[in-house]
Amino acid sequence: MINNNISQKDSDTKKGDESVLNRRLFLRSAGIATAVGTLAIGACKDDDDDMTPSTGTTVDLGRDDVGILNYAYALEQLEAAFYEQVVKTPYTGITAAETAILTDIRDHEIIHRDFFKAALTAAAPTQIIPSLEVDFSSIDFTNRAKVLGAAKLFEDTGVAAYNGAGKFIKNAxxxxxxxxxxxxxxxxAAAISDLITPKTADFASDTQIDTNGLDKATPSATILAAVQPYLKTKISGANLPK
Structure with missing residues (x-):
């Protein structure tokens, strides 16, 4: 009986390890696929070269497609900086599996950040926003719940931001x-939700999915208000499409 229990425990552990590995490979493959897209976007140009992104002490994201690219670039800068800090100063009790997942997400966010920087440099070099200064003083990076809670906020906000801005993008x-x-x-977002509450339906909860079963789409003003507390740089989306 004891041997059977040990065998069952070993089997469950092996299945858990395989699940973590599969999630890592899934996330890593997704990041690589996105990176390939950088080869295509660099050739695209925008005609709105008459607007500088900064006004005084506030960084204005701009308007039209370039404004939306700057909007995405700002969010990716924030996410990349956050995960870089998470991996640099791991929270108390972090497991090897959690480290692996968070490191993969960090790598993806860096790819996304650099992707938008390269795209904007090629398409509208006079309008690209500068590097933003972050403020994570409200996040206790030693506390697992605080870190994963912040990660959930950033990921859910990011998805809703892209969905909200997508309908305004003119360039195919x-x-x-x-x-x-x-x-x-x-x-x-799903991976972070699963780390917070494993093996539940919270990977697609009411905070992420609307009543039609679709990811939420949130206006830029709401998104910027949500992330501004984590930025020392003041950013304005006043000229973004609405």
């Missing part, structure tokens, strides 16, 4: 690539 190439990135962000 930009729209296609934004769709590829938001699908990766949604996978991140």
């Amino acid at each position: 190439t930009y729209l296609t690539l934004a769709g590829k990135i938001v699908s990766v962000e949604a996978r991140h």
Whole structure:
């Protein structure tokens, strides 16, 4: 009986390890697929080169497609900086599996950030916003619940932001690539939710999915208000499409 219990425990552990590995490979593959898209977007140009992104001490994201790219770039800067800090200063009790997942997400967010920087540099070099200064002083990076709670906020906000802005994108190439990135962000959101409450339906909860079974789409003003507390740089989306 004891041997059978040990065998069952070993089997469950092995299945758990395989599940974590599969999630890592799934996330990593998604990140690689997104990176390939950078080869296409660099060739696209925007005609709105008459607007600088910064006004005084506030960074204005701009308007039209370039404004939306800057909007996405700002959010990806925030996410990349957050996960870089998470991996640099792991929370108390972090497991090897959690470290692996969070490291993969960090790598994806860095790819996304650099993707938008390269795209904007190629398409509208006079309008790209600068590197933003983050403020994570309200997050206790030693506390697992606080870190994963912040990660959930950033991921859910990111998905809702892309969905909210997608209908305003005019350039078909930009729209296609934004769709590829938001699908990766949604996978991140599901992975974080599963870390918070494993093996439950919370990977697609009411906070993420609307009554029609669709990911939520949130206006830029609401998104920017939600993330501004984590940025020292003041950003304005006043000229973004609405």
